[in-house]
Amino acid sequence: MINDAHCHFFSAAFFGALARQRGGDADSESLCRELQWDTPGTPEALADRWVRELDAHGVARSALIASVPGDEASVAAALARHPSRFVGLFMLDPSASDAPERARRALTDLGLRVMCLFPAMHHVALQDERTQRVVETAAAVPGAAVFVHCGVLSIAVRRRLHLPSRFDPRLGDPLAVSRLALAFPHLPFIIPHFGAGLFREALMAADACANVHLDTSSSNSWIRYTPGLTLDAVFEAALAVAGPSRLLFGTDSSFFPRGWQRAIYDEQRAIVERLEVSAADAALIFGGNFERLFSRST
Numbered sequence: 001m002i003n004d005a006h007c008h009f010f011s012a013a014f015f016g017a018l019a020r021q022r023g024g025d026a027d028s029e030s031l032c033r034e035l036q037w038d039t040p041g042t043p044e045a046l047a048d049r050w051v052r053e054l055d056a057h058g059v060a061r062s063a064l065i066a067s068v069p070g071d072e073a074s075v076a077a078a079l080a081r082h083p084s085r086f087v088g089l090f091m092l093d094p095s096a097s098d099a100p101e102r103a104r105r106a107l108t109d110l111g112l113r114v115m116c117l118f119p120a121m122h123h124v125a126l127q128d129e130r131t132q133r134v135v136e137t138a139a140a141v142p143g144a145a146v147f148v149h150c151g152v153l154s155i156a157v158r159r160r161l162h163l164p165s166r167f168d169p170r171l172g173d174p175l176a177v178s179r180l181a182l183a184f185p186h187l188p189f190i191i192p193h194f195g196a197g198l199f200r201e202a203l204m205a206a207d208a209c210a211n212v213h214l215d216t217s218s219s220n221s222w223i224r225y226t227p228g229l230t231l232d233a234v235f236e237a238a239l240a241v242a243g244p245s246r247l248l249f250g251t252d253s254s255f256f257p258r259g260w261q262r263a264i265y266d267e268q269r270a271i272v273e274r275l276e277v278s279a280a281d282a283a284l285i286f287g288g289n290f291e292r293l294f295s296r297s298t
């Protein structure tokens with residue numbers, strides 16, 4: 001069974017938010033035309049398209065990330081339509097005055113499961129009281145988890161649309177995640193892309209905290225920052241430190257017509273085979289850990 005722990009739900013509201021950031025007469029449709037991407041249509045239509053895509057690739061369930069703050073409702077609509085196929089995640093800006101209430105509502109009324117923090121983007125440190133408050137909110141909801149983007153943050157759609165991205169990568173530090181994870185030992189934390197360049201720190205966080213998980217998603221092109229590093233070696237070290245039960249396979253798929261990024265799956269499956277990971281451990285990485293974290297009953 002394959003479950004994908006990292007896909008983005010690029011809804012019409014997502015493109016609408018980018019269009020507002022661009023200004024002028026840009027709208028959701030004109031941005032999609034410029035990108036040569038398909039327009040998403042309603043959240044229900046996009047959810048149906050995702051299900052067809054997952055079916056075509058034999059993927060059982062996937063995470064869907066609401067990828068701008070305030071777009072929780074789009075992912076909630078997808079969940080309502082296909083509750084057995086999707087797990088809802090949402091980007092939250094802890095500097096917003098209503099952030100704790102937004103988080104609470106998303107994790108309870110709307111049925112989403114994972115709050116996603118991007119400290120480098122929102123310029124709110126993980127040590128900041130505002131972060132502490134929203135993490136406390138998540139910790140109070142059974143079955144919730146927190147995703148924290150660390151390391152280098154490069155958002156391809158923003159780059160392609162020439163939108164300013166004044167990120168402060170110093171704020172996305174896995175060691176600061178470890179401090180939070182120790183404070184909330186029953187709350188699962190997910191660090192995507194093996195720490196996106198801060199691999200050593202991500203391993204240190206995973207070693208110190210049994211509730212820190214690493215997602216394997218994206219092309220992991222950050223490995224070029226360490227001369228000679230290969231994705232095989234990354235998997236090997238992550239397996240040695242975090243173990244197979246805390247690695248979550250993901251692709252970082254996002255837009256159509258590209259759809260689900262099968263090449264990422266094929267590459268990671270081949271790595272796991274080359275490393276002679278047992279079938280049971282591989283099953284955890286590619287689906288079992290996702291099932292455990294996002295059981296359907298909670």
Ligand SMILES: [Zn+2]
Nearest residue numbers: 006007008252
């Ligand atoms: Zn992503």
